[in-house]
Amino acid sequence: MRPGLIIRSSSIHAAGCYTMLPIRKGERVLEYDGPRFSKDAADERYKGRVVTYLFSFGEQGEVIDGFGTAMFLNHSCAPNCETEEEENRIYITAIRDIAAGEELVYEYHLHDSEDEDAGCHCGAENCRGTMFSEEELKRRAKQARMRRRAPKQPRSRAS
Numbered sequence: 001m002r003p004g005l006i007i008r009s010s011s012i013h014a015a016g017c018y019t020m021l022p023i024r025k026g027e028r029v030l031e032y033d034g035p036r037f038s039k040d041a042a043d044e045r046y047k048g049r050v051v052t053y054l055f056s057f058g059e060q061g062e063v064i065d066g067f068g069t070a071m072f073l074n075h076s077c078a079p080n081c082e083t084e085e086e087e088n089r090i091y092i093t094a095i096r097d098i099a100a101g102e103e104l105v106y107e108y109h110l111h112d113s114e115d116e117d118a119g120c121h122c123g124a125e126n127c128r129g130t131m132f133s134e135e136e137l138k139r140r141a142k143q144a145r146m147r148r149r150a151p152k153q154p155r156s157r158a159s
């Protein structure tokens, strides 16, 4: 692990990753590393699980099951990091100078999610109120329109 990174409780969500040393814009902070699966295998493995740390990327729909420090990075609508793909590896890179003591955050751009909603509580001025990507929001809006058009079905209750 990079020197100066610590995990401690975060005002955004549970635990977060903070830097005790300044980081320069453009520096690679961490690798998003962990076991890799195909998207289908990951879906099978995590069926019904609420919390996952899956990072999907690439055209084959490969998934990394986040393990280690990177899985503690929270989402923010005002990120100071972003993810970068290089030769099939994912890195988290600073997109601006980061001061000592700041929490490291990036935009999750969640998609393909079964979650009802992924509310964001990052507290940024420009908070979008969701961790879903723009594309995912559009996809969901379209689905909702289709559902409204469909004839009413008796609902089975989830227990």
Ligand SMILES: [Zn+2]
Binding pocket: 076, 077, 078, 120, 121, 122, 123, 124, 126, 127, 128, 129, 130
């Ligand atoms: Zn937000």
